Amino acid sequence: MYALSAESLEKRFRKGKGKLIWALRKVSFSVARGEIYGILGPNGSGKSTLVRILATLLIPDGGRAWVLGYDVVRQPKQVRALIHRVSTEAAFFKKLSPLENLLYGARLYGLSGRVVGRRARGLLAELGIPPDRQRRPMEQLSRGQQQKVAVARALLQPPPVLLLDEPTTGLDPRSKREVQELVLGLRREKGTTILLTTHDMEEADRICDRVGILDEGRLVAEGAPWKLKQRVKTDGRPVSMEDVFFALTGKEWEDES
Amino acid sequence: MRAEAFSRPIRRELIAAWGFLARNVHLTKRYWGWELVWFAYSLTSSLAVAYIGLGTERLAGGGVDGQALTLYLLVGTLVWSYLSQIFYVISEMVAWERWEGTIEYTFMAPSSRLTHLVGTSLFAVIYGIGRTLLILAAAAAFFRLPLAGAHLPAAGLWLLVGSVSFVGFGILAGVMPLLFPERGVQMTNVLAALLLLISGVYYPVEVLPGWMQLLARGSPATYVIQGMRGAILAGEGLDQMARPLALLALGGVGMILVGTWAFSLAERYAKRTGRLKRSG
Ligand SMILES: Nc1ncnc2c1ncn2[C@@H]1O[C@H](COP(=O)(O)OP(=O)(O)OP(=O)(O)O)[C@@H](O)[C@H]1O
Ligand SMILES: [Mg+2]
Numbered sequence: 001m002y003a004l005s006a007e008s009l010e011k012r013f014r015k016g017k018g019k020l021i022w023a024l025r026k027v028s029f030s031v032a033r034g035e036i037y038g039i040l041g042p043n044g045s046g047k048s049t050l051v052r053i054l055a056t057l058l059i060p061d062g063g064r065a066w067v068l069g070y071d072v073v074r075q076p077k078q079v080r081a082l083i084h085r086v087s088t089e090a091a092f093f094k095k096l097s098p099l100e101n102l103l104y105g106a107r108l109y110g111l112s113g114r115v116v117g118r119r120a121r122g123l124l125a126e127l128g129i130p131p132d133r134q135r136r137p138m139e140q141l142s143r144g145q146q147q148k149v150a151v152a153r154a155l156l157q158p159p160p161v162l163l164l165d166e167p168t169t170g171l172d173p174r175s176k177r178e179v180q181e182l183v184l185g186l187r188r189e190k191g192t193t194i195l196l197t198t199h200d201m202e203e204a205d206r207i208c209d210r211v212g213i214l215d216e217g218r219l220v221a222e223g224a225p226w227k228l229k230q231r232v233k234t235d236g237r238p239v240s241m242e243d244v245f246f247a248l249t250g251k252e253w254e255d256e257s
Numbered sequence: 258m259r260a261e262a263f264s265r266p267i268r269r270e271l272i273a274a275w276g277f278l279a280r281n282v283h284l285t286k287r288y289w290g291w292e293l294v295w296f297a298y299s300l301t302s303s304l305a306v307a308y309i310g311l312g313t314e315r316l317a318g319g320g321v322d323g324q325a326l327t328l329y330l331l332v333g334t335l336v337w338s339y340l341s342q343i344f345y346v347i348s349e350m351v352a353w354e355r356w357e358g359t360i361e362y363t364f365m366a367p368s369s370r371l372t373h374l375v376g377t378s379l380f381a382v383i384y385g386i387g388r389t390l391l392i393l394a395a396a397a398a399f400f401r402l403p404l405a406g407a408h409l410p411a412a413g414l415w416l417l418v419g420s421v422s423f424v425g426f427g428i429l430a431g432v433m434p435l436l437f438p439e440r441g442v443q444m445t446n447v448l449a450a451l452l453l454l455i456s457g458v459y460y461p462v463e464v465l466p467g468w469m470q471l472l473a474r475g476s477p478a479t480y481v482i483q484g485m486r487g488a489i490l491a492g493e494g495l496d497q498m499a500r501p502l503a504l505l506a507l508g509g510v511g512m513i514l515v516g517t518w519a520f521s522l523a524e525r526y527a528k529r530t531g532r533l534k535r536s537g
Binding site for chain 2: 011056061075077080081083089090091092094095100103105107108110113137153
């Protein structure tokens with residue numbers, strides 16, 4: 001059984017008077033257990049929409065998707081117990097402290113306050129949020145620090161499947177590495193399956209086993225980073241993931257297969 | 258093993274309900290400045306209404322029992338302040354989380370929507386009772402209230418049972434911010450104002466035009482306020498009010514069921530159309 005799979009997922013949104021936007025068009029893919037699967041794509045290509053469907057926050061207009069065998073539309077409660085999500089925007093009660101926010105978040109997952117308090121303090125410290133900051137309102141933290149609290153929220157009780165929507169956007173190089181190491185460590189120690197969207201090509205290359213490239217809602221390519229690089233021709237110069245990105249999402253790309 | 262399989266999900270939901278309650282307590286603490294302002298506002302507006310009682314006696318030049326009228330108005334304004342408080346806390350549940358940006362995280366959690374609503378409602382009731390008692394205590398210092406004949410336990414019971422209906426109303430109104438991200442909150446305000454108008458908060462409903470009286474019959478606030486006045490002004494006890502109380506409780510439970518059902522439909526609609534949240 002796959003940890004994540006999607007079959008012909010479709011999602012459209014209504015913009016203004018009767019105008020439809022196709023955010024996803026017939027997207028199919030699957031992610032094995034313990035795999036780190038990256039999703040790359042230009043702004044507005046449908047990455048967050050895909051993540052939201054898997055997180056039961058959006059209902060697709062067509063196709064189906066499963067998390068560890070549970071249908072995201074028909075069995076949302078089971079799915080929710082198996083996933084957590086980190087997104088770019090820091091979604092917190094701004095006047096509450098990181099600890100209060102984490103306490104709230106974790107209780108919704110049935111974790112009692114006693115367990116959470118200890119774990120949260122440790123995890124936040126590990127991510128570089130000093131103890132005095134942990135008790136002050138979120139709004140006093142920098143964006144990067146808030147982002148780290150968001151990561152901590154998802155890891156208080158590491159779920160079998162993690163959905164990371166640009167988790168490292170806005171982080172400095174060191175913090176970015178810390179989060180990446182945390183992700184790799186989770187997979188190594190707990191066998192966590194991770195779906196990750198990112199605009200950082202180097203990050204995708206470094207930590208993803210496979211990546212899928214979305215363009216205007218279509219999955220235009222999929223494969224291990226090194227395989228995708230083979231598909232791109234440069235004149236002798238080493239190929240980077242950035243070349244892959246431009247080649248696969250640009251108009252000049254010609255499909256060879 | 259089986260007992261545990263049964264009790265674990267319940268334990269989880271209880272923890273989650275407590276999570277909602279505790280979160281609101283934390284928020285109330287962090288926004289204490291606002292709480293103070295809000296309290297002062299409620300107290301002054303309650304006093305302003307209550308003084309109409311003494312004022313009417315003066316204007317009418319006898320024939321009006323000013324103190325009794327003051328108490329009549331004070332019961333109305335306090336009960337309304339309490340019920341509308343519950344209504345707002347619950348109906349703004351969605352709007353507030355959307356504003357903070359936490360809504361997706363709350364809706365993505367495995368705890369059930371009923372737990373979400375129950376946890377929030379519990380907070381609303383406890384908070385509302387505390388706040389109303391404080392206003393009452395403060396207001397009592399301004400008037401000589403003829404409370405000797407009042408049946409206070411009965412009054413408390415009316416308020417408690419009435420809370421149930423208002424929780425239901427709040428849930429029903431909370432659907433609007435889910436459906437209309439921009440205008441939803443204004444619509445709940447309109448609904449609250451309408452309830453205030455038709456429920457006989459400051460006057461007997463009989464003075465309203467016939468069609469409004471018909472509407473008044475559909476508002477739980479009408480019964481709660483009449484019941485409270487019966488208990489406090491006329492000293493009516495439980496024997497007189499068992500039937501209406503039971504009806505009110507039944508209506509309240511029905512309202513919660515309908516509200517929860519409507520909420521789940523609206524949640525589905527919001528997830529279909531991408532209304533939970535737009536950015537990201
Ligand atoms: N809730 C919504 N309501 C209306 N349109 C939406 C909604 N969510 C997404 N869209 C539209 O769907 C398309 C895909 O958006 P999505 O957020 O999935 O892109 P993305 O790949 O995550 O972009 P980015 O890299 O900027 O985060 C965009 O055109 C966007 O405007
Ligand atoms: Mg996005």
